[in-house]
Amino acid sequence: MNIKVTILGNNSALPAYDRHPTAQVVDIREQQFLVDCGEGTQVQMQRFNIRRRRINYIFISHLHGDHYFGLMGLLTSMGLMGRTGELHLFGPPPLKEIIDLQLAVANTVLPYPILFTPVTEGMSRVLVDTPHYAVHCFPVAHRIACHGFVFTAKSGGRRLLPEKCRELEIPAAFYPHLKQGEDYLRRDGLLIRNDEVTEPGPPDKRYAYCADTLYTHSFIHHLSGVDAMYHESTYLDDQRERATERFHSTAAQAAELARAAGAKRLLLGHFSSKYQDLAAFYTEASAIFPDTEVTVEGTTYEI
Amino acid sequence: MNIKVTILGNNSALPAYDRHPTAQVVDIREQQFLVDCGEGTQVQMQRFNIRRRRINYIFISHLHGDHYFGLMGLLTSMGLMGRTGELHLFGPPPLKEIIDLQLAVANTVLPYPILFTPVTEGMSRVLVDTPHYAVHCFPVAHRIACHGFVFTAKSGGRRLLPEKCRELEIPAAFYPHLKQGEDYLRRDGLLIRNDEVTEPGPPDKRYAYCADTLYTHSFIHHLSGVDAMYHESTYLDDQRERATERFHSTAAQAAELARAAGAKRLLLGHFSSKYQDLAAFYTEASAIFPDTEVTVEGTTYEI
Numbered sequence: 001m002n003i004k005v006t007i008l009g010n011n012s013a014l015p016a017y018d019r020h021p022t023a024q025v026v027d028i029r030e031q032q033f034l035v036d037c038g039e040g041t042q043v044q045m046q047r048f049n050i051r052r053r054r055i056n057y058i059f060i061s062h063l064h065g066d067h068y069f070g071l072m073g074l075l076t077s078m079g080l081m082g083r084t085g086e087l088h089l090f091g092p093p094p095l096k097e098i099i100d101l102q103l104a105v106a107n108t109v110l111p112y113p114i115l116f117t118p119v120t121e122g123m124s125r126v127l128v129d130t131p132h133y134a135v136h137c138f139p140v141a142h143r144i145a146c147h148g149f150v151f152t153a154k155s156g157g158r159r160l161l162p163e164k165c166r167e168l169e170i171p172a173a174f175y176p177h178l179k180q181g182e183d184y185l186r187r188d189g190l191l192i193r194n195d196e197v198t199e200p201g202p203p204d205k206r207y208a209y210c211a212d213t214l215y216t217h218s219f220i221h222h223l224s225g226v227d228a229m230y231h232e233s234t235y236l237d238d239q240r241e242r243a244t245e246r247f248h249s250t251a252a253q254a255a256e257l258a259r260a261a262g263a264k265r266l267l268l269g270h271f272s273s274k275y276q277d278l279a280a281f282y283t284e285a286s287a288i289f290p291d292t293e294v295t296v297e298g299t300t301y302e303i
Numbered sequence: 304m305n306i307k308v309t310i311l312g313n314n315s316a317l318p319a320y321d322r323h324p325t326a327q328v329v330d331i332r333e334q335q336f337l338v339d340c341g342e343g344t345q346v347q348m349q350r351f352n353i354r355r356r357r358i359n360y361i362f363i364s365h366l367h368g369d370h371y372f373g374l375m376g377l378l379t380s381m382g383l384m385g386r387t388g389e390l391h392l393f394g395p396p397p398l399k400e401i402i403d404l405q406l407a408v409a410n411t412v413l414p415y416p417i418l419f420t421p422v423t424e425g426m427s428r429v430l431v432d433t434p435h436y437a438v439h440c441f442p443v444a445h446r447i448a449c450h451g452f453v454f455t456a457k458s459g460g461r462r463l464l465p466e467k468c469r470e471l472e473i474p475a476a477f478y479p480h481l482k483q484g485e486d487y488l489r490r491d492g493l494l495i496r497n498d499e500v501t502e503p504g505p506p507d508k509r510y511a512y513c514a515d516t517l518y519t520h521s522f523i524h525h526l527s528g529v530d531a532m533y534h535e536s537t538y539l540d541d542q543r544e545r546a547t548e549r550f551h552s553t554a555a556q557a558a559e560l561a562r563a564a565g566a567k568r569l570l571l572g573h574f575s576s577k578y579q580d581l582a583a584f585y586t587e588a589s590a591i592f593p594d595t596e597v598t599v600e601g602t603t604y605e606i
Contacts, residue, residue: 097404098408
């Protein structure tokens with residue numbers, strides 16, 4: 001099962017050149033996950049045909065404004081559009097207070113429940129786990145508490161060998177259990193081992209969003225072999241010192257990390273407003289890690 | 304001295320049809336006042352060539368998100384752009400807490416001071432008064448505490464009659480006092496009455512922003528004879544009941560108020576997202592008050 005990532009905003013804090021602050025939508029089997037929500041995200045969603053009602057999960061990496069100042073507007077609009085279904089929100093603990101305060105002063109009660117899960121500093125754990133997808137968080141290294149997220153599209157388990165199943169007279173009702181790796185005990189007492197009637201299914205797909213971070217290997221184990229990773233590249237490498245001072249990375253550093261992690265593909269974003277032309281980001285990173293893409297807002301990357 | 308009003312957003316809460324939530328810039332003698340600051344205001348400013356550094360005064364009418372969710376982004380960007388000069392901010396008292404909380408969680412200290420003046424419920428008073436301009440607030444009738452603002456461009460006082468001044472040997476250094484209406488006592492004891500050497504100057508110009516409100520005459524005395532008033536018209540008059548229920552107005556009601564107040568000109572805004580075509584707003588309002596304009600984002604109205 002593929003993962004689709006649609007970039008809504010790939011600029012750093014100051015909006016410029018029609019690039020917007022950070023937001024992206026991860027789609028797994030038509031379940032949509034919003035990752036960060038900079039100012040104007042709801043307008044970018046309209047522009048790129050992302051339907052707000054389809055978003056059931058929102059993840060906020062950290063509380064710098066360019067990653068969440070669009071959240072209140074989106075939550076309010078969802079309410080005005082009559083949403084009633086649960087919304088799952090994950091983010092730093094103070095996010096709850098910020099939302100509650102702004103709803104209270106507006107004398108507004110949203111017509112749908114927000115189920116908030118605090119992501120506390122340094123936390124590394126599974127946040128969502130279903131038969132089809134899972135999400136876990138990991139800490140990155142930024143000026144304030146900040147987390148990345150890994151999205152896993154589960155493959156659907158082992159692949160059946162239909163002829164073997166029929167030959168061994170396994171009832172079709174048991175097939176879902178076979179896909180999950182279970183053995184089958186026949187009525188006549190014969191134990192049929194799972195690997196007699198199935199083979200390994202396609203592997204899971206994994207996509208890692210690394211949020212805002214300086215260059216470090218501290219979370220590289222979360223990126224190991226991922227099918228794609230999105231890593232910030234606020235600057236080019238001639239600004240490596242400035243990048244580190246500001247807890248950001250360069251394009252070359254993002255590529256070095258992708259290579260060291262054995263990632264299959266690198267998506268770059270979070271470009272500083274000082275750069276209008278982004279061609280050099282590709283040149284710099286692809287020299288180190290060839291399968292690099294400089295993301296473009298409105299583009300959907302199939303992973 | 305003219306007042307220029309540039310509309311940055313004239314839609315109600317849900318952005319639609321490339322219309323944006325409320326924000327406008329009032330310009331008097333190149334001093335710029337930002338009035339309300341819906342999400343995306345800083346991007347609208349870039350789009351319409353309003354320079355963020357020129358804004359020294361911001362007025363927030365009330366704490367519904369479509370009137371202030373763009374404020375944090377704008378304040379943060381001003382900081383990133385190196386602003387050091389004072390910013391005067393006027394709004395409901397909880398606005399301070401909302402800003403302080405969001406700066407604190409971001410571990411951010413702005414490089415410029417915000418001088419916050421709370422505008423408390425029901426308050427009607429002068430907020431700014433200088434030789435060239437003044438601003439006062441007045442309460443309107445909305446679901447939560449909400450204020451309108453009147454901007455006055457002072458004319459510069461009485462107009463000198465230069466020949467008379469010379470004839471009566473009044474030193475030029477005293478001319479500014481004459482413009483303010485003072486008499487002159489000559490060294491030889493002759494009292495020269497002000498109206499012997501001046502005539503009335505051009506009148507002050509006044510612009511009233513009425514924010515979000517249901518139809519009421521409760522604040523009509525603040526609008527008496529204004530050169531222009533901006534009044535919300537969320538709905539057309541066939542939705543009069545719904546408008547009242549939601550503490551909003553119709554185009555016909557805005558026109559009725561403009562006529563009753565003796566305003567010279569009416570600017571309409573805060574259109575509901577249910578209307579794509581706004582022609583009927585003009586038809587409806589101008590039948591009652593001919594000098595009506597349906598505002599267009601990016602347009603500057605000279606008053």
